[in-house]
Amino acid sequence: MALIVHKYGGTSMGSTERIRNVAKRVAKWVRAGHQLVVVPSAMSGDTNRLLGLAKEISERPSPRELDMIASTGEQVSVGLLSIALQAEGLEAVSYAGWQVPVKTDSSFTKARIESIDDARVRADLAAGKVVVVTGFQGVDPEGHITTLGRGGSDTSAVAIAAAMKAAECLIYTDVDGVYTTDPRVVPDARRLKSISFEEMLEMASLGSKVLQIRSVEFAGKYRVPLRVLSSFTPWDIPLDEEASSGTLISFEEDEKMEQAVVSGIAFTRDEAKITVVGVPDTPGIAYQILGKVAEANIDIDVIIQNVSHDGKTDFSFTVNRNDYARTLELLEAKVVPALGAQKVVGDPKICKVSIVGIGMRSHSGIASTMFRCLAEENINIQMITTSEIKTSVVLDEKYMELAVRALHKAFGLEEPRG
Ligand code: ASP
Ligand code: MG
Numbered sequence: 001m002a003l004i005v006h007k008y009g010g011t012s013m014g015s016t017e018r019i020r021n022v023a024k025r026v027a028k029w030v031r032a033g034h035q036l037v038v039v040p041s042a043m044s045g046d047t048n049r050l051l052g053l054a055k056e057i058s059e060r061p062s063p064r065e066l067d068m069i070a071s072t073g074e075q076v077s078v079g080l081l082s083i084a085l086q087a088e089g090l091e092a093v094s095y096a097g098w099q100v101p102v103k104t105d106s107s108f109t110k111a112r113i114e115s116i117d118d119a120r121v122r123a124d125l126a127a128g129k130v131v132v133v134t135g136f137q138g139v140d141p142e143g144h145i146t147t148l149g150r151g152g153s154d155t156s157a158v159a160i161a162a163a164m165k166a167a168e169c170l171i172y173t174d175v176d177g178v179y180t181t182d183p184r185v186v187p188d189a190r191r192l193k194s195i196s197f198e199e200m201l202e203m204a205s206l207g208s209k210v211l212q213i214r215s216v217e218f219a220g221k222y223r224v225p226l227r228v229l230s231s232f233t234p235w236d237i238p239l240d241e242e243a244s245s246g247t248l249i250s251f252e253e254d255e256k257m258e259q260a261v262v263s264g265i266a267f268t269r270d271e272a273k274i275t276v277v278g279v280p281d282t283p284g285i286a287y288q289i290l291g292k293v294a295e296a297n298i299d300i301d302v303i304i305q306n307v308s309h310d311g312k313t314d315f316s317f318t319v320n321r322n323d324y325a326r327t328l329e330l331l332e333a334k335v336v337p338a339l340g341a342q343k344v345v346g347d348p349k350i351c352k353v354s355i356v357g358i359g360m361r362s363h364s365g366i367a368s369t370m371f372r373c374l375a376e377e378n379i380n381i382q383m384i385t386t387s388e389i390k391t392s393v394v395l396d397e398k399y400m401e402l403a404v405r406a407l408h409k410a411f412g413l414e415e416p417r418g
Contacts, residue, residue, distance in 0.1 A: 003035045010041040012231035013081070019081055022084070037160055067146050075134055095120070095132070101117055116159055121160075155218055162222035166224070171215075175228075177230070198220075202266065206392070227248050229247075261366055262411040275345050280311060302385045381393045381394070
């Protein structure tokens, strides 16, 4: 018997029919002798609908009220799921975040979980109940309802699994696992049976949207075994088969079944490139440029500074595409005149493509395979950045799909044929 957390996404909770299926699946686990905490998202589309209502009334709704509204989607879900579980003949009880409580800070619409009191949930489990807890929401020190940011139910589930020291956290979703890359771009992308936690962190932060990145960080910090699997398999498949399906996000690198050097190709269109041209090459320029950007709370990703000519250099970096206009304005107003730079130019039509794999730590020549592959496709690399387990290149957006396909092939990641 083990304590297991199940998380069901919005599509899996998308109709009362689907909620009944979730209840049947949960019942199968309970009848096999496990203790279950279930964390559902709002029914698909609900959070958007709720936030849309607020925007109909005001262009700048108060974040506290937005959380009051958005959190109700999950409250409906837990109630409906509890009823469905009871209809299956199980004892079940639902809780909102504040009832557990799931304690967060007060950053409305993007709150961070600070602690979870497990006493109430434990008592219910001991009494033989299935406990259904809202995803996405918590309560701040003053008792206000908070939400954890879009996609936050993943983080709720992992945090609850960590607090309860659950044996595993199963994330049931509308895809059947984590793939070597997005199958919409590369049709023969392969599902990974396992991926290390560090690789998953890179894949999630580089644009693979299977899990909210914070949930992966949480899983790493508290060493919660995580599995991503499909909620669209028939609910009555054998439990053993279900329990080993999908993708395991593991901590045991050595036990990794697939010892590929590169595990996946991630990509994102979310960035924009900015270059400050003709900056005097003197100590402190990086600080004078990027310090101003950071002060405005704009995150910087890739950075390069060119060799200087005649005491002048060009300085380029990328920011989130949403921050592009604001960053240009800020540089033009504050940095160019102060530094005596020539001008600022930018390009929002870029993409970032990355190869990720823990095998890169112990193998050399991986990055050069990447560069050769891009060269053969005649794709110009604008910027390069590396870490121990990834190499990223910034490219013209129009080459994104070509680059991803070529790299996927160059590293032999496709589904074996035949
Ligand atoms: N319902 C929330 C959202 O749509 C949280 C979640 O689904 O994870 O973002
Ligand atoms: Mg999600």
